[in-house]
Amino acid sequence: xxxxxxxxxxxxxxxxxxxxxxxxxxxxxxxxxxxxxxxxxxxxxxxxxxxxxxxxxxxxxxxxxxxxxxxxxxxxxxxxxxxxxxxxxxxxxxxxxxxxxxxxxxxxxxxxxxxxxxxxxxxxxxxxxxxxxxxxxxxxxxxxxxxxxxxxxxxxxxxxxxxxxxxxxxxxxxxxxxxxxxxxxxxxxxxxxxxxxxxxxxxxxxxxxxxxxxxxxxxxxxxxxxxxxxxxxxxxxxxxxxxxxxxxxxxxxxxxxxxxxxxxxxxxxxxxxxxxxxxxxxxxxxxxxxxxxxxxxxxxxxxxxxxxxxxxxxxxxxxxxxxxxxxxxxxxxxxxxxxxxxxxxxxxxxxxxxxxxxxxxxxxxxxxxxxxxxxxxxxxxxxxxxxxxxxxxxxxxxxxxx
Amino acid sequence: xxxxxxxxxxxxxxxxxxxxxxxxxxxxxxxxxxxxxxxxxxxxxxxxxxxxxxxxxxxxxxxxxxxxxxxxxxxxxxxxxxxxxxxxxxxxxxxxxxxxxxxxxxxxxxxxxxxxxxxxxxxxxxxxxxxxxxxxxxxxxxxxxxxxxxxxxxxxxxxxxxxxxxxxxxxxxxxxxxxxxxxxxxxxxxxxxxxxxxxxxxxxxxxxx
Numbered sequence: 001x002x003x004x005x006x007x008x009x010x011x012x013x014x015x016x017x018x019x020x021x022x023x024x025x026x027x028x029x030x031x032x033x034x035x036x037x038x039x040x041x042x043x044x045x046x047x048x049x050x051x052x053x054x055x056x057x058x059x060x061x062x063x064x065x066x067x068x069x070x071x072x073x074x075x076x077x078x079x080x081x082x083x084x085x086x087x088x089x090x091x092x093x094x095x096x097x098x099x100x101x102x103x104x105x106x107x108x109x110x111x112x113x114x115x116x117x118x119x120x121x122x123x124x125x126x127x128x129x130x131x132x133x134x135x136x137x138x139x140x141x142x143x144x145x146x147x148x149x150x151x152x153x154x155x156x157x158x159x160x161x162x163x164x165x166x167x168x169x170x171x172x173x174x175x176x177x178x179x180x181x182x183x184x185x186x187x188x189x190x191x192x193x194x195x196x197x198x199x200x201x202x203x204x205x206x207x208x209x210x211x212x213x214x215x216x217x218x219x220x221x222x223x224x225x226x227x228x229x230x231x232x233x234x235x236x237x238x239x240x241x242x243x244x245x246x247x248x249x250x251x252x253x254x255x256x257x258x259x260x261x262x263x264x265x266x267x268x269x270x271x272x273x274x275x276x277x278x279x280x281x282x283x284x285x286x287x288x289x290x291x292x293x294x295x296x297x298x299x300x301x302x303x304x305x306x307x308x309x310x311x312x313x314x315x316x317x318x319x320x321x322x323x324x325x326x327x328x329x330x331x332x333x334x335x336x337x338x339x340x341x342x343x344x345x346x347x348x349x350x351x352x353x354x355x356x357x358x359x360x361x362x363x364x365x366x367x368x369x370x371x372x373x374x375x376x377x378x379x380x381x382x383x384x385x386x387x388x389x390x391x392x393x394x395x396x397x398x399x400x401x402x
Numbered sequence: 403x404x405x406x407x408x409x410x411x412x413x414x415x416x417x418x419x420x421x422x423x424x425x426x427x428x429x430x431x432x433x434x435x436x437x438x439x440x441x442x443x444x445x446x447x448x449x450x451x452x453x454x455x456x457x458x459x460x461x462x463x464x465x466x467x468x469x470x471x472x473x474x475x476x477x478x479x480x481x482x483x484x485x486x487x488x489x490x491x492x493x494x495x496x497x498x499x500x501x502x503x504x505x506x507x508x509x510x511x512x513x514x515x516x517x518x519x520x521x522x523x524x525x526x527x528x529x530x531x532x533x534x535x536x537x538x539x540x541x542x543x544x545x546x547x548x549x550x551x552x553x554x555x556x557x558x559x560x561x562x563x564x565x566x567x568x569x570x571x572x573x574x575x576x577x578x579x580x581x582x583x584x585x586x587x588x589x590x591x592x593x594x595x596x597x598x599x600x601x602x603x604x605x606x607x608x609x610x611x
Contacts, residue, residue: 321533324518333534334518334550336410337417344421 506603
């Protein structure tokens with residue numbers, strides 16, 4: 001983080017009517033704290049356990065019998081059974097969690113751990129995150145608040161708001177500033193609670209509307225008290241359960257000017273510690289600049305990168321190569337002599353074929369000559385007897401023809 | 403690119419040389435046999451130097467000694483094949499693993515077919531198909547083996563650098579034979595399949611390649 005943080009400006013709006021010049025106020029550092037939904041969720045789930053009241057089942061429930069098992073040999077299950085006679089209850093099973101009128105499995109005890117300790121720093125981290133989220137319009141909208149008509153988020157309003165005393169004035173203000181739509185939503189969606197809470201003094205369910213954060217209560221608390229959905233809070237004691245109801249960040253908050261300015265003191269910054277929380281600095285984000293793509297593409301990074309290595313094929317696609325005995329181009333790539341070899345083989349074959357043909361033709365001719373002259377000249381036969389007797393010769397000629 | 407051209411020109415020349423060499427070898431053998439026949443004696447051919455072994459039994463229930471030997475020979479799965487130099491020690495090894503393998507003496511065409519069609523190189527502890535002479539050049543240049551024909555020649559003739567040429571090759575993964583085996587439990591000599599089948603390894607490889 002740079003020492004001189006360039007902080008954006010937020011306008012301070014009047015609570016009614018127009019004003020000649022709108023005052024400008026710098027955005028406190030809290031709003032740049034890292035928004036960590038995981039931290040908020042963790043802290044919220046544990047914090048929410050802290051307002052629970054102990055409850056348990058009666059210690060004697062289901063145990064107020066002197067039941068004993070009948071043992072084996074009676075053609076009944078071995079569960080303890082109520083003693084005595086003369087009543088329907090006698091002989092009935094008792095004590096077990098499976099039995100009617102028996103004690104439950106693992107009866108609840110009051111000494112169950114109802115509350116949770118959370119590290120102070122984690123709690124503060126979560127609150128900083130939640131406050132930062134209230135300035136992010138998409139988050140506030142996704143939480144369900146109707147913030148379309150607002151002049152600005154975060155919505156900061158003049159300190160005169162703190163001196164309001166009448167509810168009528170408060171409603172008028174909300175309408176003026178454009179926050180009443182959120183309140184209307186709350187009124188519209190008021191319902192009877194689903195479930196047994198309805199007859200346990202929790203009859204109605206309301207949405208959460210805007211939260212008004214003040215520095216000094218000069219009547220503001222009472223003014224906003226009766227407006228459905230609206231909550232007020234002092235800036236010194238901001239509650240995570242209110243800032244991120246249901247661990248969902250982005251509550252719609254209306255800040256008074258002094259409350260807004262106090263945030264810088266209460267939560268400090270990265271350079272200056274908080275004045276109220278001893279030793280507390282704002283949490284640092286893991287990444288200052290989260291635009292990773294831009295970082296990677298920047299000159300500073302690109303100039304220092306080494307050359308790209310050829311991708312290892314170990315876990316990738318296997319290089320498929322055709323069978324060289326089917327694809328000539330692959331064969332030639334591996335053995336450049338192959339084509340020549342085939343040619344030579346072909347030539348040799350043809351040469352052999354030719355030679356053979358010559359031999360066959362010659363011997364056929366000789367046989368024909370012999371046939372032609374055979375009856376007339378026996379002497380010629382004798383001359384040609386080198387090749388054997390007549391019979392042998394016939395056989396030979398036949399084999400040549402084959 | 404320039405390197406590839408050099409390699410390919412070398413490959414051409416060497417392939418030519420080897421073709422002639424193989425032909426000459428064959429003819430020489432025939433001549434010597436004929437000569438011996440004429441003289442009324444016998445020509446004893448030199449004992450084979452090269453064998454191709456194929457593992458024909460699976461991995462279940464193999465006793466430790468044959469198992470170790472099969473591992474040493476890189477025959478780790480069924481229908482895997484390797485070339486091996488035949489000498490007294492390797493023959494003794496083969497003796498132990500006879501029931502699990504079939505082996506014989508491959509001819510040039512078999513060696514060629516194996517290396518061309520099913521030849522994978524061991525590159526960076528990875529099994530990569532040999533799709534270019536550059537691959538061979540990179541690894542085996544120092545043994546004067548730069549192309550496929552060089553590799554084939556080195557393996558077939560069991561040259562000085564047979565060890566390196568052979569270890570460059572990953573163990574061949576063959577397919578089960580077309581037409582099947584008769585019975586692996588009997589030796590080849592007994593109308594089965596395992597053990598030494600000398601020149602009939604060539605027909606078997608044709609069925610399995």
